[in-house]
Amino acid sequence: MSATIYIRIYNEPKGSRFDLIKLLRYLKKHWLESIFGPLFKFLEACFELTVPVIMADMIDIGIKNADKEYVLRSGAIVVGLGLLGFVCALTAQFFAAKASMAFGTALRNDLYKHISSFSATELDRFGTSTLITRLGADVIQTQSGVNLVLRLLLRSPFIVVGAVAASFMIDVKLSLIFLVAVIILSLTVWLIMSRLLPLYKKTRKNLDRITVKTRENLTGARVVRSFSAGETERSEFNTAAEDLYSSQIISGKISALLNPLSFSVINLSAAVLMWFGALSVDSSAITQGQIIALLNYMTQILIALLALANLVVMITKSTASASRINEIFDEQPSVVEGEKELCSVENICFENVSYKYPGASAYAVDGLSFSIKKGMTVGIVGGTGSGKSTLVSLLLRQVDASEGKVLFNGQPISEYTFASLHSAVAAVPQKPALFSGTVRQNLLWRNENASDEELFAALDIAQASDFIAGDLDRPVAKAGSNLSGGQRQRLTIARALVGPSDVLVLDDSASALDYATDAKLRKAIASLPDNKTVIIVSQRIFAVKKADVILVLDEGKIVGSGTHDSLMRTCPVYAEICASQTQEAQNEK
Numbered sequence: 001m002s003a004t005i006y007i008r009i010y011n012e013p014k015g016s017r018f019d020l021i022k023l024l025r026y027l028k029k030h031w032l033e034s035i036f037g038p039l040f041k042f043l044e045a046c047f048e049l050t051v052p053v054i055m056a057d058m059i060d061i062g063i064k065n066a067d068k069e070y071v072l073r074s075g076a077i078v079v080g081l082g083l084l085g086f087v088c089a090l091t092a093q094f095f096a097a098k099a100s101m102a103f104g105t106a107l108r109n110d111l112y113k114h115i116s117s118f119s120a121t122e123l124d125r126f127g128t129s130t131l132i133t134r135l136g137a138d139v140i141q142t143q144s145g146v147n148l149v150l151r152l153l154l155r156s157p158f159i160v161v162g163a164v165a166a167s168f169m170i171d172v173k174l175s176l177i178f179l180v181a182v183i184i185l186s187l188t189v190w191l192i193m194s195r196l197l198p199l200y201k202k203t204r205k206n207l208d209r210i211t212v213k214t215r216e217n218l219t220g221a222r223v224v225r226s227f228s229a230g231e232t233e234r235s236e237f238n239t240a241a242e243d244l245y246s247s248q249i250i251s252g253k254i255s256a257l258l259n260p261l262s263f264s265v266i267n268l269s270a271a272v273l274m275w276f277g278a279l280s281v282d283s284s285a286i287t288q289g290q291i292i293a294l295l296n297y298m299t300q301i302l303i304a305l306l307a308l309a310n311l312v313v314m315i316t317k318s319t320a321s322a323s324r325i326n327e328i329f330d331e332q333p334s335v336v337e338g339e340k341e342l343c344s345v346e347n348i349c350f351e352n353v354s355y356k357y358p359g360a361s362a363y364a365v366d367g368l369s370f371s372i373k374k375g376m377t378v379g380i381v382g383g384t385g386s387g388k389s390t391l392v393s394l395l396l397r398q399v400d401a402s403e404g405k406v407l408f409n410g411q412p413i414s415e416y417t418f419a420s421l422h423s424a425v426a427a428v429p430q431k432p433a434l435f436s437g438t439v440r441q442n443l444l445w446r447n448e449n450a451s452d453e454e455l456f457a458a459l460d461i462a463q464a465s466d467f468i469a470g471d472l473d474r475p476v477a478k479a480g481s482n483l484s485g486g487q488r489q490r491l492t493i494a495r496a497l498v499g500p501s502d503v504l505v506l507d508d509s510a511s512a513l514d515y516a517t518d519a520k521l522r523k524a525i526a527s528l529p530d531n532k533t534v535i536i537v538s539q540r541i542f543a544v545k546k547a548d549v550i551l552v553l554d555e556g557k558i559v560g561s562g563t564h565d566s567l568m569r570t571c572p573v574y575a576e577i578c579a580s581q582t583q584e585a586q587n588e589k
Helices: 002-010 019-063 068-116 120-126 128-152 155-170 172-219 221-226 230-256 258-282 288-330 388-395 418-424 439-443 452-461 485-497 515-526 564-570 572-588
Strands: 347-355 365-373 377-382 403-408 425-428 503-507 533-537 549-554 557-562
Touching (some): 019 155, 068 288, 172 258, 258 288, 365 388, 365 533, 377 388, 388 533, 452 485, 485 503, 485 515, 549 564, 557 564
16 A cells, blocks of 8 residues: 555646636635726725825825824824724735635545545545645645635735835835845846746655555554564654655745845845936926835835735645645546436346456456355355455455446446445445444444444344443444454444344454354344345354355456365365365464
8 A cells, every 4th residue: 555655646747827726716606706806905095005105295295394283184194004904905805715614624525525435446545644634734825825826925025016106106216226126126026936846846845755654554553563673663664754854945045035135135235226216306307205106116016026925925825735636636536426316226237347446457356257146145165366256356346346247136336326336335344344333323424313222233143242331332442442353343244234234244343252252243144134145254154154155266267166065076176275264273273
């Protein structure tokens, strides 16, 4: 799995500048907030651009003529504009935050829904860790980018253009200094951003590596300790952390150049403006108030360009995250839901079914053909890698056959809805999967309306009543970590037995049970109603010995089919497995 994940991390497609735009469809239901946010920021910018003109008149008229009333009146107007701008800024922030939060929620829900539609093939292709990162950190990064866009995309360019235009209205020659400063600042921002974009993408990839290593080490902590591999794993984690640190330090150093370079350009421009402005005032070409207005506009341009630079940085980060999110959306599930309802399962038929995993050179199962009638008990045995789990995946439609057909009641399994299929077929996976909560909550997955009597009956059949001790509200930790392996398996078996089903599939689900408990479990399952089809996948011969039909798999093919006695006579592979297990049992005695 980890190899698959790393291949995916280092071969991601390059992001497009349109990736973020593609996701803006999630603002559709909040278009009003998306308009009001930039609109109020635009109003704030208008008020801000008006202030230097009023200040110039206050100096040139009020102060020059010692008109105290004019000064106070102009000052009141400036304060009023400031308050109005403050109110507009808060209002804009409110609408932008509301719209961006709604955007993030809708995007996260839709992304989770899309991931949930993936088959096992797509889930394995991406890997759990990178999916978690994209569903979490990448969505948050994109949401932050949308928030900043709604607040600054209209305001900052308008401030720059408005300030330059206002300066030209005051004095054309001095305004050329503004143009030169804006051009130099724009080039500075562009050069820095062009260096930062690939670094941000590299940082996201390194974050994926950290997530992968963290998940692997925490999930397999017992294995790491039992093999004394802690030092090796810590070294690999430290390497990944150092790579993330290095990419962040490099991008931090480059982005740190933005403010000093911008301030240097603006301060130098202000000094040049003061010099030539003083000469112009000396020659009475412009007034002192106009010089102050020009300096104010220069300051506004500085602040707006820095805000615009931050916006570009955020858009750059958000675009990198958006490209990773769009990659998930662009991946279509290979298993598509049908439209028919599966009311009952009368028979199951495999017609020359073959399946090859993506990227594999050989078929996992090849040319499987068999049929199962309602009420039969079917055993499936074979060595490791013989194709047993793949057969179960095809039966549960976790993957679709590469060749051939899987038929339920004579119809392709692909024609049925997932809900009706999973309602008719109860499955116990090879690896038990429990969820944090209580025993009751874990048992109610198939039938949330099941009574306590039904739950206790399922626990009795699964041989789980002894450790539950009548307490359905007993806590179950995450992944059932507070239970033993055998207890987890028995609880997953009980969960599959709650609620009606036509087919029960046990995928090597008793491997952690002792022989005595396993025997009791098989006896209890044998007592299930005669109309229930039971499919038992196991490596233990005694688990399938009394089945109506036993299918023997070897290298993805059926090499034997029949009862235990007939297979002992006609199938060398089955006889060999039986002999090896008999010898193993004798050695244990």
